[in-house]
Amino acid sequence: MSEPSSHQAPRPADPAGTEEASHLDKVIASSYEAGFVTAIESETLPPGLSEDVIRHISAKKNEPAWLLDWRLAAFRRWQGMTEPTWAHVHYPAVDFNAVSYYSAPKSMKDHPKSLDEVDPELLRTYEKLGIPLAEQAALAGVAVDAVFDSVSVATTFRGKLAEAGVIFCPISEAVREYPELVQKYLGSVVPQGDNFYAALNSAVFSDGSFVYIPKNTRCPMELSTYFRINEAKTGQFERTLIIADEGSYVSYLEGCTAPMRDENQLHAAVVELVALPGAQIKYSTVQNWYPGDEHGRGGIYNFVTKRGVCHDNARISWTQVETGSAITWKYPSVVLKGDNSVGEFYSVALTRNLQQADTGTKMIHLGRNTRSTIVSKGISVGRSSNAYRGLVRISPRAENARNHTQCDSLLIGDACGAHTFPYIESRNPTATVEHEATTSRVSEDQLFLCRARGIDAEKAVSMIVNGFCKEVFKELPMEFAVEAGKLLEVSLEGSVG
Amino acid sequence: MLEIRNLHANVQGKEILKGLSLTIGSGEVHAIMGPNGSGKSTLAAVLSGRDGYEVTAGEILFNGEDITGLAPEERARKGMFLAFQYPVEIPGVSNLEFLKASLEQVRKAQGKDVWDAVTFMKKAREACTKVNLDQAFLKRGVNEGFSGGEKKRNEIMQMLLLEPALGILDETDSGLDIDALQVVAQGVNSLRDAGRSFVLVTHYQRLLDHIVPDHVHVLAGGRIVKSGGKELALELEEKGYGWLKDAAAAG
Numbered sequence: 001m002s003e004p005s006s007h008q009a010p011r012p013a014d015p016a017g018t019e020e021a022s023h024l025d026k027v028i029a030s031s032y033e034a035g036f037v038t039a040i041e042s043e044t045l046p047p048g049l050s051e052d053v054i055r056h057i058s059a060k061k062n063e064p065a066w067l068l069d070w071r072l073a074a075f076r077r078w079q080g081m082t083e084p085t086w087a088h089v090h091y092p093a094v095d096f097n098a099v100s101y102y103s104a105p106k107s108m109k110d111h112p113k114s115l116d117e118v119d120p121e122l123l124r125t126y127e128k129l130g131i132p133l134a135e136q137a138a139l140a141g142v143a144v145d146a147v148f149d150s151v152s153v154a155t156t157f158r159g160k161l162a163e164a165g166v167i168f169c170p171i172s173e174a175v176r177e178y179p180e181l182v183q184k185y186l187g188s189v190v191p192q193g194d195n196f197y198a199a200l201n202s203a204v205f206s207d208g209s210f211v212y213i214p215k216n217t218r219c220p221m222e223l224s225t226y227f228r229i230n231e232a233k234t235g236q237f238e239r240t241l242i243i244a245d246e247g248s249y250v251s252y253l254e255g256c257t258a259p260m261r262d263e264n265q266l267h268a269a270v271v272e273l274v275a276l277p278g279a280q281i282k283y284s285t286v287q288n289w290y291p292g293d294e295h296g297r298g299g300i301y302n303f304v305t306k307r308g309v310c311h312d313n314a315r316i317s318w319t320q321v322e323t324g325s326a327i328t329w330k331y332p333s334v335v336l337k338g339d340n341s342v343g344e345f346y347s348v349a350l351t352r353n354l355q356q357a358d359t360g361t362k363m364i365h366l367g368r369n370t371r372s373t374i375v376s377k378g379i380s381v382g383r384s385s386n387a388y389r390g391l392v393r394i395s396p397r398a399e400n401a402r403n404h405t406q407c408d409s410l411l412i413g414d415a416c417g418a419h420t421f422p423y424i425e426s427r428n429p430t431a432t433v434e435h436e437a438t439t440s441r442v443s444e445d446q447l448f449l450c451r452a453r454g455i456d457a458e459k460a461v462s463m464i465v466n467g468f469c470k471e472v473f474k475e476l477p478m479e480f481a482v483e484a485g486k487l488l489e490v491s492l493e494g495s496v497g
Numbered sequence: 498m499l500e501i502r503n504l505h506a507n508v509q510g511k512e513i514l515k516g517l518s519l520t521i522g523s524g525e526v527h528a529i530m531g532p533n534g535s536g537k538s539t540l541a542a543v544l545s546g547r548d549g550y551e552v553t554a555g556e557i558l559f560n561g562e563d564i565t566g567l568a569p570e571e572r573a574r575k576g577m578f579l580a581f582q583y584p585v586e587i588p589g590v591s592n593l594e595f596l597k598a599s600l601e602q603v604r605k606a607q608g609k610d611v612w613d614a615v616t617f618m619k620k621a622r623e624a625c626t627k628v629n630l631d632q633a634f635l636k637r638g639v640n641e642g643f644s645g646g647e648k649k650r651n652e653i654m655q656m657l658l659l660e661p662a663l664g665i666l667d668e669t670d671s672g673l674d675i676d677a678l679q680v681v682a683q684g685v686n687s688l689r690d691a692g693r694s695f696v697l698v699t700h701y702q703r704l705l706d707h708i709v710p711d712h713v714h715v716l717a718g719g720r721i722v723k724s725g726g727k728e729l730a731l732e733l734e735e736k737g738y739g740w741l742k743d744a745a746a747a748g
């Protein structure tokens with residue numbers, strides 16, 4: 001039931017199908033609409049990683065001594081760690097000394113107090129990406145923190161959120177303004193030494209968002225962070241911390257893009273969620289980092305640690321639509337610490353060209369009557385490789401814990417691969433753990449039926465893929481479900497010949 | 498309406514259609530019969546422009562226009578419709594969504610107005626009723642988990658909505674019970690008019706009891722080896738194809 005399984009796309013039985021499959025293989029470079037570069041003067045640290053670099057970052061951000069010490073401790077741990085190699089991804093070793101760990105637009109040096117003081121070129125960048133930062137132009141009901149390379153350039157609707165007692169600000173600011181909250185929770189869910197990339201992030205993290213929702217408060221708006229990498233040869237090390245106090249609710253979204261470049265760029269993020277008793281956090285991601293070109297040149301290496309902890313009766317839902325990055329290494333997880341807590345993971349991961357994704361989740365059931373649901377939809381196109389890796393662990397104390405995992409793979413063309421690696425560790429006999437997995441392929445017959453009804457091949461593939469992803473898309477906030485559908489469509493452009 | 502001239506077609510480098518000619522006038526119904534493996538489905542596939550079926554000689558004229566090089570979707574938009582012998586399942590894509598996309602493309606290309614959501618729903622429900630499919634089928638994935646007969650009725654439902662100029666039905670009657678057969682026949686008959694033609698590929702006389710053809714052809718060895726009126730079908734029912742195979746070999 002929980003055997004790992006691998007599928008290289010099966011050759012179609014129908015000989016006429018082979019012809020079409022070769023058409024399907026012809027994945028031409030599809031348009032990556034966010035691939036532009038913003039021409040802006042930046043202050044960028046020379047490449048390289050050392051204690052000095054960390055001190056420099058900390059000083060840039062006017063950090064208190066405790067945080068510098070925390071970073072340095074993480075750095076020392078990281079130096080003793082090695083890059084994990086268990087994921088089903090292949091890439092040349094990253095030279096961590098070839099990466100710049102801090103880059104910020106020069107104009108951000110004077111800490112603009114309002115949007116009027118922000119460099120218009122930066123504002124235009126976000127506008128071009130469909131994220132207007134002027135509140136009157138913004139999507140109704142969504143507050144945005146815009147992170148550009150290593151700094152947050154603006155956070156919208158802070159006034160309105162403050163009225164509800166909600167704190168939404170760059171984490172670098174939270175460190176100064178709300179040190180007790182940050183100090184209490186930073187690293188509480190993802191400890192410094194959790195893994196290689198988490199340790200690296202802890203040492204050099206630059207910006208990300210901080211959210212605090214007070215007790216029994218329903219956050220009046222959707223919160224979102226838009227991450228943009230702009231500068232060449234620069235890594236982005238975002239750190240996000242969300243604390244939902246007792247009985248509160250928040251829906252948070254993140255989006256990300258980067259310019260098209262021939263060299264790979266590193267993104268190593270840590271996201272920590274704390275859902276205190278009775279709280280609910282819904283975290284949605286539309287990940288569209290530059291995926292590299294059709295020859296596998298360039299693209300973001302996305303090594304991300306996302307984890308949430310649920311106290312009694314709390315609920316955390318991760319929903320992700322992953323279409324970008326050359327390499328995705330990401331397992332948003334939930335530690336179901338409290339009794340009756342709920343963890344959910346809904347994922348669509350699409351890989352094309354030479355993209356590689358190894359993604360999934362961990363549901364750690366510690367409390368009684370804890371429940372988790374995993375729905376993973378992997379779509380592989382071209383020569384890409386798409387792996388689901390999921391762990392469901394039931395601890396001895398987790399009476400009546402329940403998990404249901406549904407893991408589906410869809411293959412387009414005959415040179416891609418889909419793999420599933422489910423790990424189930426149940427140490428409580430009252431627990432129920434269910435795992436279902438399917439693999440299917442967009443067949444030539446399906447395409448021909450669509451085309452014979454007047455629907456062109458591209459539209460047909462996008463319709464079939466959207467149908468396949470329906471269960472996940474319905475978990476996304478509405479506007480974003482539409483976005484995600486469009487993004488898939490763009491990503492699939494040219495996936496059929 | 499449709500003129501096929503000396504059509505030669507290969508599948509996987511092997512010649513299957515070997516000089517097939519056929520003329521179908523407006524408003525006519527032609528039945529194509531013939532032994533298994535004689536090339537009937539190949540003909541249907543070639544007419545619809547399926548990839549992997551290579552036309553090596555001859556031409557296909559649809560309303561006077563050579564369509565030999567057109568993509569399947571372009572032919573569909575010109576009013577050709579193929580009801581599949583084995584309709585494939587498309588899980589997750591609802592029948593409604595599929596029909597909507599299809600109708601939008603086809604009607605737009607034909608310069609007809611694209612139905613609004615209300616009209617579309619009404620028409621879709623009506624079509625369901627006509628082919629005796631429960632409306633719940635509209636919400637289900639295309640052919641997903643449908644029985645053999647339901648799949649065939651679903652094909653006819655699509656045809657009723659698309660109102661093609663030329664309907665090609667590839668063994669739509671095979672494996673149907675008598676009720677379903679009547680549904681198919683009624684579907685075709687309700688569309689029959691002076692401007693619309695049909696090609697019925699079938700093995701059985703019983704479909705032709707319900708849809709009376711103007712012409713009957715026998716396809717064997719990749720060619721039409723005999724043509725006649727509706728009586729020919731009866732004769733074939735009685736004598737089988739054996740006596741014609743010799744004719745094919747000789748020709």
Ligand SMILES: Nc1ncnc2c1ncn2[C@@H]1O[C@H](COP(=O)(O)OP(=O)(O)O)[C@@H](O)[C@H]1O
Binds near residue numbers: 014509513534538539
């Ligand atoms: N996709 C295909 N690949 C190879 N041969 C095919 C293919 N389709 C049909 N054929 C061959 O073409 C011949 C005609 O098949 P078909 O058109 O399906 O016949 P019919 O529909 O009359 O039973 C058969 O010999 C069959 O094996």
Ligand SMILES: [Mg+2]
Binds near residue numbers: 668
């Ligand atoms: Mg056949």
